[in-house]
Amino acid sequence: MKIKDLQRTVFFQLQTAFDSGEAMVFTNMLLQHYTNCNRIDLNLNPCMEIDTATQTSINQAVADLFKHKPIQYILGETSFCGLKIKVNPSVLIPRQETEELAMWVAGENAHAQHILDLCTGSGCIAVFLASVLPNARLTGVDISSEGLQLAKENAVLNNQTIDFQHNDILQPDFCLSKKFDVIVSNPPYVRTMEKRQMHARVLDYEPQQALFVEDSNPLQFYKAIAKIGKKHLTENGKLYLEINEVLGKEIVDLLQQSDYKDVVLKKDIHGKDRMVGAIIK
Numbered sequence: 001m002k003i004k005d006l007q008r009t010v011f012f013q014l015q016t017a018f019d020s021g022e023a024m025v026f027t028n029m030l031l032q033h034y035t036n037c038n039r040i041d042l043n044l045n046p047c048m049e050i051d052t053a054t055q056t057s058i059n060q061a062v063a064d065l066f067k068h069k070p071i072q073y074i075l076g077e078t079s080f081c082g083l084k085i086k087v088n089p090s091v092l093i094p095r096q097e098t099e100e101l102a103m104w105v106a107g108e109n110a111h112a113q114h115i116l117d118l119c120t121g122s123g124c125i126a127v128f129l130a131s132v133l134p135n136a137r138l139t140g141v142d143i144s145s146e147g148l149q150l151a152k153e154n155a156v157l158n159n160q161t162i163d164f165q166h167n168d169i170l171q172p173d174f175c176l177s178k179k180f181d182v183i184v185s186n187p188p189y190v191r192t193m194e195k196r197q198m199h200a201r202v203l204d205y206e207p208q209q210a211l212f213v214e215d216s217n218p219l220q221f222y223k224a225i226a227k228i229g230k231k232h233l234t235e236n237g238k239l240y241l242e243i244n245e246v247l248g249k250e251i252v253d254l255l256q257q258s259d260y261k262d263v264v265l266k267k268d269i270h271g272k273d274r275m276v277g278a279i280i281k
Contacts, residue, residue, distance in 0.1 A: 001055060004046035007031060013062055026071055033075050034058050068201040080124040083131065085154050090146035091122040092210050097268045098186050101242045101275050102128045104266065105184050108277075109238065112136050114178065116232065118169055118185035118225055119143075121210060123151025123162065125184055130160040138162045139176070141169065144209070169224050179234045186242040187221035188213050218244070222251050226258040233280040241276045248273035 001009075007027060014023035031042055034057050035050065042048075061074045072078040072093045077086050080094045081102055087093055102125045109115070113136060117126040120140030130138045140162055142148050148164050155162045167174060169187075190211045195203060202211070213220050222241065229239045239260065243251050248265045255263045260278035268274040 001050050002046065003031070003035070003042055003048045003050060006050050006055065006058065007042075010058060010062060014065065017066055026065060029071060029075065030058050030061050034061070068199070069205055070201050073205060081128045083124070083128055083158050085122055085124045085127065086150055086157065087122055088146075088150060089205055090144055090207060091150055092206055094122065094124045097272075097274045098125065098242055100268050101125070101184065101186065101240060104275060104277070105129060105182060105240050106132045109133065109136070109182050112181040114180045114234075115139070115182040115184065116141070116176070116180040118183060118228065119187045119210070119221070120151055120164065121147050121186070123154045123164065125186065126151070126162050126164075127154050127158050127160050129184075130155070130162055131158060136181075139180070140164045141167050141176075143168045144207070147207075147210075169228060170220070174224070174228060176232055179232050180237060181234050182238050182240070183225070183229050183233060184240040185221075185225050187225065189218070189221065189242070189244040189247065191215050191218050191244070218247060219250060219254060222254055226255055226260070229280055230259055235280075237280050239276075239278045239280065243274060243276055245272040245274055248276070251276050 010030060011023055011027045014026055028039060032039060034054050064074050065071060070093055072087050073089055076088065077084055078093060081099050085094065106129055112133060115129055115136050115138050117138065117140040120126055120142045123140050126138045126140040129136060140151055145166055148166055151164050188211055192212055193215050252263050252265050255278045259281045261281050263276065263278040265273050266275040266277065
């Protein structure tokens with residue numbers, strides 16, 4: 001089958017389940033990934049023949065999309081702040097607001113020497129910060145062994161050296177061997193009650209442990225991180241958090257009551273309260 005015919009077929013199939021714009025984006029992503037050609041090459045060579053194995057892979061990917069499997073998991077990768085990051089169902093797919101958090105940290109900490117990424121997941125934040133802050137040494141911590149393995153692969157993929165550690169930040173005896181100029185975290189913060197508002201592609205495929213907290217204790221991770229910051233931040237060290245947009249005031253109050261100063265509640269590009277920054281007193 002020629003590229004132009006396969007493109008048309010895939011697009012028409014996806015149009016039955018997605019709007020035209022999304023169907024076209026998915027079509028282009030699948031063709032570029034499985035043919036290992038960029039968009040320009042595909043457009044310049046519409047009559048290029050596609051072998052049967054590639055067609056089979058694309059057809060399977062289309063079937064997975066109809067099952068609401070995220071295309072990032074289908075392809076096994078995504079983009080984060082311009083970097084290629086491997087993903088699978090053991091880690092969350094990085095969101096735009098997490099990119100904004102990482103950019104905020106990078107922009108304010110050009111001279112930081114030691115940075116800690118708690119609940120590192122795929123390692124996307126740590127890998128990005130290591131790539132743009134060459135003088136900083138990055139440490140990433142997560143409870144998921146499978147996630148940490150992927151994070152290590154992402155560090156290698158992007159030619160970065162990062163100290164990834166398996167640990168549970170909710171344990172009362174959590175402790176690391178050094179102090180940090182910056183701590184950043186995108187912890188679980190979606191309340192269980194919010195599940196009904198979420199798409200099946202999130203609920204059915206992304207790791208629940210990395211997403212949800214109990215309705216009765218939505219600040220569980222922030223309390224633990226604030227405590228860790230008091231122990232492991234250097235003098236005037238900085239803390240950066242991604243947050244649930246409905247919990248901004250509560251998290252600001254928590255930090256102000258936990259010996260942090262200059263607490264800032266920051267909106268994302270959509271005008272939602274999605275990040276908090278603070279300095280340890």
